[in-house]
Amino acid sequence: MSFYNLFSKSSDADSAGTDVIFPGETLQELRDKDGGVFVIDVMASEGIDVRNNKQTQITPDMLDKYDKIINMAGEEYTPIWLSNHTNYIAWNIDDPGGKGLEETNRVKDIIKAKVIELIKVI
Numbered sequence: 001m002s003f004y005n006l007f008s009k010s011s012d013a014d015s016a017g018t019d020v021i022f023p024g025e026t027l028q029e030l031r032d033k034d035g036g037v038f039v040i041d042v043m044a045s046e047g048i049d050v051r052n053n054k055q056t057q058i059t060p061d062m063l064d065k066y067d068k069i070i071n072m073a074g075e076e077y078t079p080i081w082l083s084n085h086t087n088y089i090a091w092n093i094d095d096p097g098g099k100g101l102e103e104t105n106r107v108k109d110i111i112k113a114k115v116i117e118l119i120k121v122i
Contacts, residue, residue, distance in 0.1 A: 002048045003115040014066075016058035018073040018082065023057050030055070038096070038104035046108070063087065068122070072111070 001015035022030070028051035031037035043050045063069060063085050071078055072093045082088060091114055096104040 002043060002050060002053075003046075003112050004119070006048060007116060007119055014056075015053065016056040016062065018058055018071070018077045018079065020055045020057040023055055025055050026052050027055075028052065036098065038101045039108070041101060042105045042108040045105075046112070058082065068118075070118075 001013040004013040005011050027037055027040055031040060031051075040051055060081050063082070064087075066087055068089055069082070069085060069087045070089050070091055071082065072091050072095075074095070075083075075090075078090075083090070091111075093107060093110055093114075096107040
């Protein structure tokens with residue numbers, strides 16, 4: 001979401017998870033409680049502040065309001081109603097959660113490149 005909105009100079013993209021434990025909790029609150037959350041650091045290195053981004057659970061009624069729905073969750077975390085939606089695109093990207101700063105940075109670079117390519121084709 002953050003890269004898309006930055007590179008497209010819009011606020012069209014939103015973010016929602018397929019397996020959110022504490023909806024409404026910010027990334028900073030999650031970090032304060034559990035530690036880790038290296039995405040805050042790697043996105044800050046890009047000049048993007050995600051500390052106040054709130055965790056949101058995706059629901060079926062959200063799907064039709066988007067032209068594209070990009071899913072980076074593993075297949076085991078993806079509900080059938082999501083993967084069967086006509087606007088659905090799966091990006092096979094490993095979750096860096098719990099794997100440290102270096103892995104989170106590597107995954108950030110993959111996502112950034114994919115977003116740049118996506119913007120070129122839409």
